[in-house]
Amino acid sequence: MREDVTLNxxxxxxxxxxxxxxxxxxxVNVEASESELVERDSAAVGTLxxxxxxxxxxxxxxxxxxxIxxxxGVNLVPTTTQSTGQFSVNGQRSNANYFTVDGVSANIGTGTNFQFYQQAAGSLPGLSIFGGTNTLASVDAVQEFRVQTSTxxxxxxxxxxxxxxxxxRSGSNSYNGSLFNYFRNEALDANDWFENRAGRNRRALRQNNYGGTFGGRIIYLFRRGNSGFLRR
Structure with a gap:
């Protein structure tokens, strides 16, 4: 039995x-050396x-x-009226990236403004209102991910x-979960210099980024994750 093997x-x-x-x-005793750090079966270049x-x-x-x-090899791409921005890899277009979640394709052929001019690539992931990848999976629900850039x-x-x-992240025989809430409030911010000069108070800023995960064993192994964003 090998206990020091990790399959990413x-x-x-x-x-x-x-x-x-x-x-x-x-x-019969089975002995082997420690797991190799170099993948001999793949020439792919990337980051785990x-x-x-x-x-x-x-x-x-x-x-x-x-x-990511x-x-x-990854470079940020500015958002324009006809592009959702995101990032490019090794000089490719930003709509040429391919996303999978648990082996299932997570790509659509539309941008955040619901126009289908990028449908030929068909590779834009599910986007949030800000054009990011938040809606693919909550950070707390991700076990790991790999970015492959070439070969x-x-x-x-x-x-x-x-x-x-x-x-x-998968479920287990015991119940487990996590909760988070990241917030911004004007009570924790300094006033803008121009607002002070004009004699105005700090403007209201109420921002909450919240969510959580819950996993365990109910009939079958499961895990559920969710997140939200609220700004007033």
């Missing part, structure tokens, strides 16, 4: 076992973001897209851009 999303791992010759009544990495880095807007931007396998050949594969 989009990875192929080969385990070699050596059995010594012996009599039937003898005990684990759950530990997600939990320990600050995220602007609670979107894992901030972590840390991958070499990926043929199974990712639909789009020439970045291949982003997300895996959500």
């Amino acid at each position: 999303v989009g990875a192929n791992t080969t385990l070699n076992f050596r059995l010594s010759v012996g009599k039937i009544e003898e005990t 973001v684990t759950r530990k990495f997600i939990e320990n880095l600050p995220l602007n807007g609670r979107s894992f897209q901030t972590l 931007e840390l991958t070499p 990926y396998d043929a199974e990712f050949g639909r789009q020439p851009g970045g291949q982003i594969s997300l895996v959500t």
